[in-house]
Amino acid sequence: MSEFEPTERTRVKRLPKRAHYDRETVYGILDSAFVCHVGFNVDGQPYVIPTNYGRTGDTLYVHGSAASRMLKTLSGGVPVCVTVTHVDGLVLARSAFHHSVNYRSVIILGNARLVEEPAEKLEALRLFTEHVIKGRWDDVRQPTEQELKATTVLAIPLEEVSAKVRSGGPLDDEADYSLLVWAGVLPLETVAKEPLPDALRKNDPPVPDYLKNHRR
Amino acid sequence: MSEFEPTERTRVKRLPKRAHYDRETVYGILDSAFVCHVGFNVDGQPYVIPTNYGRTGDTLYVHGSAASRMLKTLSGGVPVCVTVTHVDGLVLARSAFHHSVNYRSVIILGNARLVEEPAEKLEALRLFTEHVIKGRWDDVRQPTEQELKATTVLAIPLEEVSAKVRSGGPLDDEADYSLLVWAGVLPLETVAKEPLPDALRKNDPPVPDYLKNHRR
Numbered sequence: 550m551s552e553f554e555p556t557e558r559t560r561v562k563r564l565p566k567r568a569h570y571d572r573e574t575v576y577g578i579l580d581s582a583f584v585c586h587v588g589f590n591v592d593g594q595p596y597v598i599p600t601n602y603g604r605t606g607d608t609l610y611v612h613g614s615a616a617s618r619m620l621k622t623l624s625g626g627v628p629v630c631v632t633v634t635h636v637d638g639l640v641l642a643r644s645a646f647h648h649s650v651n652y653r654s655v656i657i658l659g660n661a662r663l664v665e666e667p668a669e670k671l672e673a674l675r676l677f678t679e680h681v682i683k684g685r686w687d688d689v690r691q692p693t694e695q696e697l698k699a700t701t702v703l704a705i706p707l708e709e710v711s712a713k714v715r716s717g718g719p720l721d722d723e724a725d726y727s728l729l730v731w732a733g734v735l736p737l738e739t740v741a742k743e744p745l746p747d748a749l750r751k752n753d754p755p756v757p758d759y760l761k762n763h764r765r
Numbered sequence: 766m767s768e769f770e771p772t773e774r775t776r777v778k779r780l781p782k783r784a785h786y787d788r789e790t791v792y793g794i795l796d797s798a799f800v801c802h803v804g805f806n807v808d809g810q811p812y813v814i815p816t817n818y819g820r821t822g823d824t825l826y827v828h829g830s831a832a833s834r835m836l837k838t839l840s841g842g843v844p845v846c847v848t849v850t851h852v853d854g855l856v857l858a859r860s861a862f863h864h865s866v867n868y869r870s871v872i873i874l875g876n877a878r879l880v881e882e883p884a885e886k887l888e889a890l891r892l893f894t895e896h897v898i899k900g901r902w903d904d905v906r907q908p909t910e911q912e913l914k915a916t917t918v919l920a921i922p923l924e925e926v927s928a929k930v931r932s933g934g935p936l937d938d939e940a941d942y943s944l945l946v947w948a949g950v951l952p953l954e955t956v957a958k959e960p961l962p963d964a965l966r967k968n969d970p971p972v973p974d975y976l977k978n979h980r981r
Binding site: 587736739746 | 778779800802803805809811812813815817830832834844845850852857858859860861864866868872894897901905908909935937942944947948952955957958960963964965966967968970971972973976979
């Protein structure tokens, strides 16, 4: 797949060998997470808010209540940063200094666009649901017109984008390799546990296959 | 434990029943994660960068290379936002609209202070290591003077702080409870897998107990 063009703002300066600008890496990181952290300013104070997202092609969608300050602020087209981070493991070196974390992250800079066209808005909502749990959308009650009105959807173009990836074991100073210290990686993984049925249920259909096989 | 005083900027306006300002909740969320997302501005553009942190009392420490743009920017005392998020589960409602996520998050607003006093700096570095893996610090080679110089440590006071927590099952519209749709929570958990010893090892001490029993 093709590459995003690094700009002065997205080119990774520190540890550039960790940088990736190709769509395959960027899409892979975005599509295997579902929570992003959105950065924006109100009166010069930065705010960082966790939220869900969906993606199709080079467009990332975020959504929320029409009453949310974040969505009202971003609807104005102010500069935004969206960051998605996977933590893959703890890197244990022989010195405190060389401890590290294995991670994959994507940083998107840009300006949000308010999605007003009903078909695009509904498709974005479908993407959110399917992004989190593939197969869910067709199973549930679709949004009413009132629910659509109460929801704000924003589109953020994937234009100024960079990914940063650290993987592998520790890199110690030569002299430290002879220290009698356990070194290596403690891999971390997010796993889904047994689904908990709603205590308020009246009907009780079985757990759907798309949940049984869910992996994050 | 006592409460943080909500300010105009940290008082949760949307879904205020999810808000918490007590130290017990805030400390609990901060102490059970180790990656935060730091928001700051460069030329009016917000940036959100994932990084590690440590905490003692009402001080949060972040650190990194003295060459990092984030740390150079924040050393100037500009406004910063630090957000820590745990994702605890997917909340599956009977309607697309009422789908949600169970999460615990803390948002800290403030200004960073450059830590220059050597004893505080070293103690902050100890906190980082111990925060990620309790028991590790005494096992590894301590930082040299040169390593300390190459590391910037910033302190961010816990003053303007709020936590937001969503837990429990889906809340559906009354009419939707009769739909034949599986509803409930898919719990998510970050787990540590089998430690992977460094391929470059020369000595091979056994996996230490603090890793065997590691839980995140």
